[in-house]
Amino acid sequence: MQPFSSRSVATIAWLLLASFPFLGAAERVTSHHLRLNLVSEQSVIVPGQEFSVALHFALDPGWHLYWVNPGDSGEPPRVEWKLPAGFTAGALEWPAPRRINDWQVVDYGYENELVLLTRVQAPPGADGTADLQANVKWAVCRDVCIADRAQLSLKLPVASKAEAAPPKVLFERTRANLPRVAPRAWKASAVSTKDSFVLTIRGGSTGIPPKAGVEPNFFPLEKQQIENAAPQKFSATGNTARFVLKKSEQLLKPVATLKGVVSFGPGQSFFIEAPVSERR
Amino acid sequence: MKRALGLLGLLTLLLSTCSFAAKVGEAAPDFTGTDSNGQSRKLSEYRGKYVVLEWHNQGCPYTKKHYESGNMQKLQKDWTGKGVVWLTVISSGPGKQGYVTASEENDYVRKINASPTAVLLDPKGDIGRLYGAKTTPHMYIIDPEGRLIYNGAIDDRPTSDASDIPGSKNYVSTALEEATSGKPVSTPATTPYGCTVKYGQ
Numbered sequence: 001m002q003p004f005s006s007r008s009v010a011t012i013a014w015l016l017l018a019s020f021p022f023l024g025a026a027e028r029v030t031s032h033h034l035r036l037n038l039v040s041e042q043s044v045i046v047p048g049q050e051f052s053v054a055l056h057f058a059l060d061p062g063w064h065l066y067w068v069n070p071g072d073s074g075e076p077p078r079v080e081w082k083l084p085a086g087f088t089a090g091a092l093e094w095p096a097p098r099r100i101n102d103w104q105v106v107d108y109g110y111e112n113e114l115v116l117l118t119r120v121q122a123p124p125g126a127d128g129t130a131d132l133q134a135n136v137k138w139a140v141c142r143d144v145c146i147a148d149r150a151q152l153s154l155k156l157p158v159a160s161k162a163e164a165a166p167p168k169v170l171f172e173r174t175r176a177n178l179p180r181v182a183p184r185a186w187k188a189s190a191v192s193t194k195d196s197f198v199l200t201i202r203g204g205s206t207g208i209p210p211k212a213g214v215e216p217n218f219f220p221l222e223k224q225q226i227e228n229a230a231p232q233k234f235s236a237t238g239n240t241a242r243f244v245l246k247k248s249e250q251l252l253k254p255v256a257t258l259k260g261v262v263s264f265g266p267g268q269s270f271f272i273e274a275p276v277s278e279r280r
Numbered sequence: 281m282k283r284a285l286g287l288l289g290l291l292t293l294l295l296s297t298c299s300f301a302a303k304v305g306e307a308a309p310d311f312t313g314t315d316s317n318g319q320s321r322k323l324s325e326y327r328g329k330y331v332v333l334e335w336h337n338q339g340c341p342y343t344k345k346h347y348e349s350g351n352m353q354k355l356q357k358d359w360t361g362k363g364v365v366w367l368t369v370i371s372s373g374p375g376k377q378g379y380v381t382a383s384e385e386n387d388y389v390r391k392i393n394a395s396p397t398a399v400l401l402d403p404k405g406d407i408g409r410l411y412g413a414k415t416t417p418h419m420y421i422i423d424p425e426g427r428l429i430y431n432g433a434i435d436d437r438p439t440s441d442a443s444d445i446p447g448s449k450n451y452v453s454t455a456l457e458e459a460t461s462g463k464p465v466s467t468p469a470t471t472p473y474g475c476t477v478k479y480g481q
Contacts, residue, residue, distance in 0.1 A: 073415050073476045075439055105414050105476050139341065139440060144377045145475045147341035147440035223471040249303060249412070250432065250469040 029150045033060040033140050038132070038152040039167045044159035048124040051162070052171055053154065055079065055092075055136060057114040062142045064109045067097035069221055071228045072105035074145065077116065077138035084130050086123025093117040095177045096261055096269035097219055102143075106228040108219050115174040126158045179261045179269035188274035190258045196244050197226065199258060199274055203239040211236070212265025218243045220260040224250045254278070302411045302420060304468045308428040311407045313369070313400035316385040321367065321398055328424045330456060331365040334396070335408065335477060337378030337416040338388055341440040342474035346417060347392055349442040352434075356395045359456060368396040371408030373480015378416065379403060405479040415474035419452050423459060430455040432470030439473075 028037045037056040045051065055077070057065055066074040081089040093116065097108040120132065137149045182188065185204030190197045199218060201208060216234045220226050230246035241262075255276050263269040302308055308331075312322045323331065334352070337343050346352040356366050370385065372378035380388065385399050402408055411420060421430035434452055437444035455465045 070438075070473075073474060075473065078439075102476050104409075104412075104479075107476075137439075137441065141475070143478065144339065145341055145440075224469075250471060252304075252469055 033063040043165040047126040055116040067108040071107040080135040082133035090119040096263045182270040188272040190274040190276045199243040201241045209264040209268040308422040315398040316382045331422040333420040335413045335418040339377045340475035366396040368399040371402040372478040376478035415472040418472040
């Protein structure tokens with residue numbers, strides 16, 4: 001174990017990298033109708049600690065990417081990590097999407113930008129410089145779709161103390177828009193009628209968020225439950241929010257649970273699981 | 281003018297959401313279309329045979345996945361060889377991706393070595409909207425009695441990556457194998473995947 005020399009190697013590596021634009025903490029690619037950047041929240045890796053990295057897609061106007069359930073067309077971005085020995089990456093954290101209409105289909109996705117966070121765990125024995133590599137595949141669409149891919153690499157020195165990198169604000173902004181676990185006081189349930197699911201969220205002592213200028217929506221995590229393109233009828237009375245969701249025409253068997261994200265506006269998205277009962 | 285167009289759009293949207301998309305287990309809506317050789321084709325003329333409908337757009341990466349790998353051509357060859365009728369349908373509107381003239385389509389079919397029974401040119405989108413075709417590809421199977429027995433994706437890997445084909449479950453082949461051996465179709469409806477159908481106005 002030679003902590004001094006490994007630290008100086010790290011320092012040299014850091015100085016070398018720091019002389020490049022974007023602080024050396026990112027690799028950026030420009031491709032069809034978007035720019036993709038791999039960035040880290042920390043400019044150094046601390047052995048044994050967890051840190052977040054982000055895949056930051058900046059899209060040309062009119063183009064969109066997809067949520068984990070893309071809706072009627074398209075597919076979500078996928079990433080395959082190639083990390084140094086002992087490093088592990090968690091699942092992608094998906095911001096709440098929005099409805100994107102095109103003729104009689106509705107997709108769930110993102111316009112302008114998409115930031116996908118992932119938590120990476122560094123092993124206790126990490127040293128030197130860690131090269132985090134991501135093979136990313138995505139479909140970007142406007143009136144046409146382009147299937148694309150890129151290989152990104154982010155080299156970070158190992159150090160004993162964490163150090164926030166300038167993109168920290170990007171991470172904070174992104175986290176503020178991630179769907180959260182629904183408050184404990186909420187009770188979500190759904191009733192299955194002939195053509196629809198009536199999804200009810202009772203706010204309990206926490207209450208439901210006030211309307212924030214945008215129409216609240218339910219985004220299903222499972223395919224083939226609701227008709228994506230059908231308008232969702234939202235109503236709120238006092239402490240209760242209600243969505244009428246048209247059943248999917250592809251629905252073949254009864255649905256036991258509606259799982260998804262309810263979004264009441266920016267920063268107000270929640271994961272819910274609503275047990276479904278048949279209307280008697 | 282803009283408002284009139286908006287109103288027209290809304291009206292068509294209402295009409296389209298009210299209209300019934302083809303439903304599994306029910307009679308498949310009949311249609312007449314013109315193929316790329318100028319011949320008129322009517323669905324009901326194929327009563328007594330299984331019919332596959334394949335929504336197509338040669339510029340769509342998800343269509344390309346199945347043609348550049350030869351997967352779609354193989355399905356067409358295998359199943360038409362067993363007496364199944366295979367109708368490729370192009371519902372792209374003029375000026376939209378995938379729109380082709382009859383001779384362009386015939387050149388493409390020759391070049392890519394496809395072997396559908398016929399390619400129906402549906403630039404007004406009438407057949408597409410009648411069936412509620414959402415994506416390319418979007419696959420339908422009609423049984424010899426004229427009932428829809430499958431509506432959905434071509435397989436269980438909703439990606440544009442041809443390397444996903446070998447490990448995939450092909451829903452069309454599975455449904456046809458089951459139906460032609462007298463069994464009920466185990467997966468009669470799935471969520472189609474791909475590009476949106478590029479309907480015109």
